[in-house]
Amino acid sequence: MSKKKEIDDRFKRFGTVSYTSVTKVNDFIDQLDQGKVMGTRCVDCGLVFFPPRADCYKCLASNMEWFAIEGTGKLVTYSKLKFAPIGFEDDLPYSIAVVDYGDYKIFGRIASDIPDEEIQMGMALKTAANKLPNGQLNYVFTKA
Amino acid sequence: MSKVAIVGVGQSAFVRGYPGSIRELAFEGFKEAVGDAQISVSDIGASIVCSAPEYDKQRSPSGVFAEYLGLTPQPTFYLESLCSSTSMGLRMAYSLVKSGLHDVVAVLGFQKMSEISSAESQERMGRGADIQWESPFGTMMPAYYAMFAQAHMEKYGTTLEDMALVRVKSATYGQVNEKALFRKPVALESFSDPEHFMSGAVSSPLRVGDCCANADGSSCLIVASEEKARSFSQTPIWILGLGAASASVNMSGRDLFTGLAVARQAGEQAYKMAGIQPKDVDVAEVHDCFTISEILAYEDLGFASPGEGKDLIKGKETYKEGSIPVNVDGGLLSKGHPIGATGGSQIRTIVLELRGEAGEMQVKDPEIGLVHNIGGVGLYGTVTILGRD
Numbered sequence: 001m002s003k004k005k006e007i008d009d010r011f012k013r014f015g016t017v018s019y020t021s022v023t024k025v026n027d028f029i030d031q032l033d034q035g036k037v038m039g040t041r042c043v044d045c046g047l048v049f050f051p052p053r054a055d056c057y058k059c060l061a062s063n064m065e066w067f068a069i070e071g072t073g074k075l076v077t078y079s080k081l082k083f084a085p086i087g088f089e090d091d092l093p094y095s096i097a098v099v100d101y102g103d104y105k106i107f108g109r110i111a112s113d114i115p116d117e118e119i120q121m122g123m124a125l126k127t128a129a130n131k132l133p134n135g136q137l138n139y140v141f142t143k144a
Numbered sequence: 145m146s147k148v149a150i151v152g153v154g155q156s157a158f159v160r161g162y163p164g165s166i167r168e169l170a171f172e173g174f175k176e177a178v179g180d181a182q183i184s185v186s187d188i189g190a191s192i193v194c195s196a197p198e199y200d201k202q203r204s205p206s207g208v209f210a211e212y213l214g215l216t217p218q219p220t221f222y223l224e225s226l227c228s229s230t231s232m233g234l235r236m237a238y239s240l241v242k243s244g245l246h247d248v249v250a251v252l253g254f255q256k257m258s259e260i261s262s263a264e265s266q267e268r269m270g271r272g273a274d275i276q277w278e279s280p281f282g283t284m285m286p287a288y289y290a291m292f293a294q295a296h297m298e299k300y301g302t303t304l305e306d307m308a309l310v311r312v313k314s315a316t317y318g319q320v321n322e323k324a325l326f327r328k329p330v331a332l333e334s335f336s337d338p339e340h341f342m343s344g345a346v347s348s349p350l351r352v353g354d355c356c357a358n359a360d361g362s363s364c365l366i367v368a369s370e371e372k373a374r375s376f377s378q379t380p381i382w383i384l385g386l387g388a389a390s391a392s393v394n395m396s397g398r399d400l401f402t403g404l405a406v407a408r409q410a411g412e413q414a415y416k417m418a419g420i421q422p423k424d425v426d427v428a429e430v431h432d433c434f435t436i437s438e439i440l441a442y443e444d445l446g447f448a449s450p451g452e453g454k455d456l457i458k459g460k461e462t463y464k465e466g467s468i469p470v471n472v473d474g475g476l477l478s479k480g481h482p483i484g485a486t487g488g489s490q491i492r493t494i495v496l497e498l499r500g501e502a503g504e505m506q507v508k509d510p511e512i513g514l515v516h517n518i519g520g521v522g523l524y525g526t527v528t529i530l531g532r533d
Contacts, residue, residue, distance in 0.1 A: 015280020019271065050396060051277040077298075077401045079290035081282065082345040085267035088282030096287055098395050105396040109281050121298045138281065 015138050017087040024054035027066070032129045032137040039104060040064040050104040069106065072124040072144040073099035078110060090133075099125050099141055111140040118143075148241045149373035149380035150234075150530065152181025152366030153492035157323045158480040161258045162360035166200050167212040170254045173362035173485065174213050177250070181366040183376055185213065188366070189246035191220040192236055194229035194253045195484025198268050199260060209252055226272045227433065228519030229253060230363060230487030231526040235386050237367040247372045253489075254362040255482035265358050272520045274394040286355050286434065287347040288395070288521040293436035294349060295401035300451035304349060307435035308335040309457045311342075311353045311477055314432065316463070318478025320504035323489070325359050325480030354435040359480025363488025381495045384512070385418030385529035387411060393523055402451075406525030407444035407516055414514070414527040415446075422446030425468060425529075426510035427497045429490035431518040432475040438462075441516050442470070445527070469507045472497075487517040491528065498532045 009021035010029040031038045039050035043063040047056055050069065055062045078097035088094075095110040106127055110119065124144035131137060154176025156162075162169050170193075178185060191213075193206035202208060210220040225232040230253035237249040257265055266284040273283055296302045315330035334342040335353055342353030373380035387410035392398055398405070415421065422445055430441035442453035447468050456462050462470035473479065473493040476486060494513035496502040515528040 011276075016282055018280050019275040023276065051274075051394065077291040077295040079287045079294060079350075080348040081284070081287050082347060083266070083284075083286075084263070084282050085270045085284045086261070086263040087267060089263075091282055094282060096281055096283060096291070098291065098398075098401070105398075107278055107281070107395040121294070136280075 013137050016091055016132060016134065016136060018136070025052045028052055029137060031066070032139065035129045037069040037127050037129055037139045038066045039069055041067050048103050050106055069101070069127045071101070072126050073101035073106065075119070075121055075123045075125055075141070076100045076105065077121065078119065080116065095119070097141055099127065109138065109140050111142045114143055147370045148238050148383045149368050149370065149377070150365055150383065150491065150495050151368045151373050151377045151380055152177040152183065153364070153495045154178070154180055155323055155363040155485065155489045155492050156361050158325045158359040158361035158482055158485070158489070160325065160359060162256055166202060166205060166254055166256050167208055169256055169360060170209050170252055170362045171213060173254070173364040173488070174250070174252060177364035177366050181376055183248070183366065185215065188215060188218065188248050188250045190218050190240060191215045191250040191252060192223050192233045193220065194223050194233040194251065195255050196224060196226050196229060196272065199255055199257050199265070205254070215250070225524040226519035227431065227481070227483045228487055228517040228524045228526050229484045230365070231491065231515060231517035231528055232388065232487070232524065234365055234367065234383070234487070234491060234528060235388055235526060237365070238383055238386060241367055241369050247369045249367045251365040251367060251488060252362065253364070253485040253487060255484040256360045257358040257482060258360050262358065272523070277394055284347070285521065286350050289434040289436060290347040290350045291395070292401055292440065293434070296436060296440065297349065299402050300454070302439060302454045304335065305332070306439065306454040306457060307354055308332055310432065310435040310438045313457065313463060314471060314475045314477040317472050317505060318474030321474045321479065324474045324478045325357060326474070326478045350434060350436070356433050356476040356481040359482045361480065361482035361485040361489070363485040363492060365488050365491055379499045379532065381498050381530050381532055383528065384531045385414035385416070385420070385527070387413030387417070387527040389525050391522055393520070395521070403440050403444045404518060404522035404525060406522050407441060407518060407527065410525045410527040411445045411516070414529045418529040420512060420529065424512055425514045426512050427472065427494065427507045428468065428470045428514040428516065429473070429493050430470055430475070430516040432471055432477050433481060433518070435477065437518070438471065438475065445514065445516055464507055472505045472507060487515070487526070490515045490517055494530050498530060
């Protein structure tokens, strides 16, 4: 860091359009860039969080450690969009989904290379870091 | 214990492209409610202005409305819980009156959505969810509710046709509601006709006909203490039960996708406070922002067991002549959904029903009515139970 105060706005790289630039969990972006999707765990009470957060509501501490999202979860539900909000038109069509890992769930997009007919409720999916065509970063659910 | 009443209700017509500013829009609902209550504007001790932000440019609309409606120098403030803003406003008005702080409170709901495009509006609504972790994926309200529809269809066998039947019922009553945006009949067949706009894909499994439309509109409720209510009105409608709840904004924090936890919790609270059971409800307004939402509401409110909501609509039990009439004013699907005005419009309908003044929408002699109003994707929920003397 230079002496001049720099703004750590790494989070502006998250998703097709990011509406947040500064957060205490900005390291999530560097991890995504390195191909890892990470959540946080409260060191004091052990509660796990996805999406990651800086603060634990249970013990009101801010003593977090990162953990990697690994293995597979089950597809809880999904929807394929044929109409998009402003800023997302070029992504169409795309599917949003919720995947259950047991201790936590993840909201995100289903990878566009999975054909519609292969998507089934309850199917096993992995969560993978993803680079978007516009240079932004997100994560997608891929075939297990 | 003294009671709290609704003594006046009003709403503007819900339209596309309202030819006036937001203060002029608010005037329409306000004028009707004050006239309905047969009070003077000076009788109103405080006002609560309700909407969802960022559809128009005005910051802090309460001051502007208070000035325009002659409600200064009385206190006024803004209350927001997305699509449930006005019913949450009623909850606040109840507490202001019940506490003795004010005798008469106006709850003003409004939304002028036509100032921005439909795609911009979807983006605003999408940002009523988690902007840090969800909106960057390109979310919008129909897609979220579509995930609930998908889960409900998978678990309970609810079909696209069951959902379309909700829209057909809605249109039946939208035709007789002079304040509604859509006043044409809808045929079930239009959902299976690929050429018909109703069948157009929005976000699977939801189609155009499954979704309510943006609208401009205002609503107003005049809430009064028992003493004032009895002096103003021959037919005060009493607030018997109030329930409200919240849920995780991010879908990753939800355990239930086949119902809305907030509606179940708010319903339980309201039933307990009113000392009634679901079967005691004679007429209901539920938040049918999407066809699936109405089916979820049947179940969340205890009108049907989980998974059996479809049977109510298939058996026409929620029509005017059925065992539990629901949304006999056309609901959001036919009226249009000017976010901040919607809850007040729902409450207005139930007040008119309980007074026997609902005209062609009138249900036979109801004594207890219920209003279910949801903000965001089951993020906020209120249930309000009203009754007559």
